[in-house]
Amino acid sequence: MAGVNADRPACLHLLLGRVERGPFDASITCRDGVAFQGRNGDDRGPAPAPLDAALRRATAGFILPWRMPAARPLRVDTEYVNVHIVPKGYPFASPWMGRHAYGAGERASSRSGTGLQTHNNSPLYGGLREAVMLGFGVIGTGEIARDFTRALQGSQRCRVVNVAGTSANKARAFAAEWGLRASSRTVEELLEDRRVEAVYVASPHSAHEQHALASLAAGKHVLCEKPLTLDAASTQRVIAEAVRRRRFLMEGFMYRCHPMLRGLLECLKGGAIGRILHLRADFGFRASRGSGRLFNPERSGGSVLDVGGYPVSFARLLAGVTEDAPFAEPTRISAWGRFGPTGVDELASATLTFPSGFTAEVTSSIAYAIGTTAVIHGERGFIVLPNPWIPGGDGQGRHNAFTIHRDGREPKELTFPTENAVYAIEAELVADSLPMLEPEWPAMSWADTLGNMQVMDAWRGALGSGRRPVKSEVTRGINAFLKVNQEGDLP
Template identity: 45%
Template sequence: MNAAPSTSGEPKKLRWGLIATGRIARKFAEELPSSHTGELVAVGSRSPEAAEKFAADFGGVRAHGSYAALLADPDVQAVYISPPHPAHLEWVERAAAAGKHILCEKPLTLRLADTQRAIAAARAGGVCLMEAFMYRCHPQTDRIATLLADGAIGRLLLIRAAFCFDRAFDPAHRLFNRALGGGGILDIGCYPVSYSRRMAGAALGRPFAEPEQFKAVGHRLAATGVDDYAAAVATFPGDVVAELCCGTTLRREVAVRLHGEAGWIDVPAPYHPGGWDGADTFTLHRAGRDPEIVRSETTQKLYALEADALAHAVAAGAREVPAMTFADSLGNAAVLDDWLAQVGVSYD
């Protein structure tokens, strides 16, 4: 299943199949053509009609009327998994058993124990697995991490990270439906957690860091049992404090600010840089200097960047991707477990 290196220095094209046909799967299919390493060859849906309709919008793509049929397609080398969260574990395990490399939407699973199972399945199947935090593959993220590591704003003191939007309550919608893995912490709180862990680690010269303390509060919807807005304070090694916020019914920004002893960095589009109309710049404020607007150049779309990250790992014979390693996914899952428990949300 590995994609062999080509004479151009890029891996040969990795042939992708999609498990699910929702909005995110469509976005992946639309952006994959800007990848240097991937091509879409098949799509699978629980509905044959949905698969056919989706495939018709992307010429030359085969339609499969079930996820299992897609995994049985010998031409598919890698799969992008994006059904509702509770289905992730099953299809990661089945894809791994079928020998397919895996890019699975965040959160990888509902809980830490299941994330451990997903990783074990990938190892047993000899396939590469990545949790799809696409911002981790964008050059903006590494640029900011390098600035922190180099002390551009002095010692990092405080991280303020939020991911919020305001959606009208609908008990049937996946964001509010416990059976579909609803709730803001799991769906979008994973981003501030992941981002703060990445940047707290960068300040220490590490790929990521784990909080030494984590205190959380939140509002749980009585009607469905999931959270709709929540906040947390994490303390990382080096006395770095992170204020985290997420909300599915909350009118607040999607942004990050990193405060240091000698300045700060404003990141207006931390989780979707350059994508979904997000800004591809951030602003560096340093004491005694004019603010500096920094652009991270790339001609590729966000989903293409993460597809390429997986493909390069596959070509190298690796089982995990440097941008989001197994240890990183496990650490994120552990923090999410803690946050959910403190707010009183359970998916058991």
């Protein structure tokens, strides 16, 4: 590997415990006291064995990539499952905040006067791209694929140019319905289309990993419907492939891209209801048990995987506000759920407790019409969001709102109309993010996606896999990324 010029910014790339660029001074402190301090002066190979071992233990074998000026002192701390890589003097509370404010070849000064610069050796940089129409290929022909394609017909930045489904006939019918010039007989054929710059993965959950990996390997950027994969281990594999291929990857929680969310965060940070104390967030609907994958355990059915990621990701986002960070991870999870006759969780609730004292009660359902409301409680009032996930409950909705109830004042509704439907807003964020490989906060970064899946693993692990209602049986997470003991504490 080529050496690093200390006069120009270098890229520190930590992945699976390997340091592929250096040199740097680092200290690694784990919550259980395990620590390593030292200097890695060899920029041509892996980290020294003690550093490598410490990184693996501290992060369960995974650290996200981060760039920094060469030879700057670092502090690498693990808090629960997250790793913070912070050059000294960097102004943000977390490295993910504002990370993509710098484009290739541009230089900017932070509030501390430290300049950062990206360049084409960075694994987070995918090369220059002109601001032209971004061509999407869609994998899947279901309702979400239809909503996405319909929304992009009103976009000035993105368009759908090809589609592949479970059969050539379905793809042809989809293309005819939406006026697409091309359809593909197979996913492989779609990925060979040079007009397809980005892929929208809208296939069933069980196929997300396969289709995301294939798209990245073909050199395509990827916007994947939630959940990105079925568990944290497979999420890690997809992120690693995005790093390796230098391609954009984002999990499609579209509410994170809507201007209403930024407005909400500004209100919360401005003290609209005082210190945030608690969140109650639901996402549930009543579907027929004969409705395909939702109730089929062989097709990764169940409410937590289908819609539970929405309230969990929202809770982690708000917990981050309380800690002046992009997101935060819970220290304790207690769960309750009800399983249906097919063996999947039809109703599930979890209470999350965070280091700041902030708590959240989240509920998901595919068999009970519990609604889609979120209520944020603070010291001086509360905020009601009737449908934070989908504007007006309509995939083509162009209006969303929330109401602030401040103690001693009249309720105040804030509305957020948009020109584009939310799926188009999401797709245009992909186009606007390029050539960077992750979106700006509050959209889902790789660290955010991985942390969200870890919490969902723990939630599902706490529920178990029985066919009867269970309550507060907190066990190890599915892939042990969150180690949950019998009391429900996260070490």
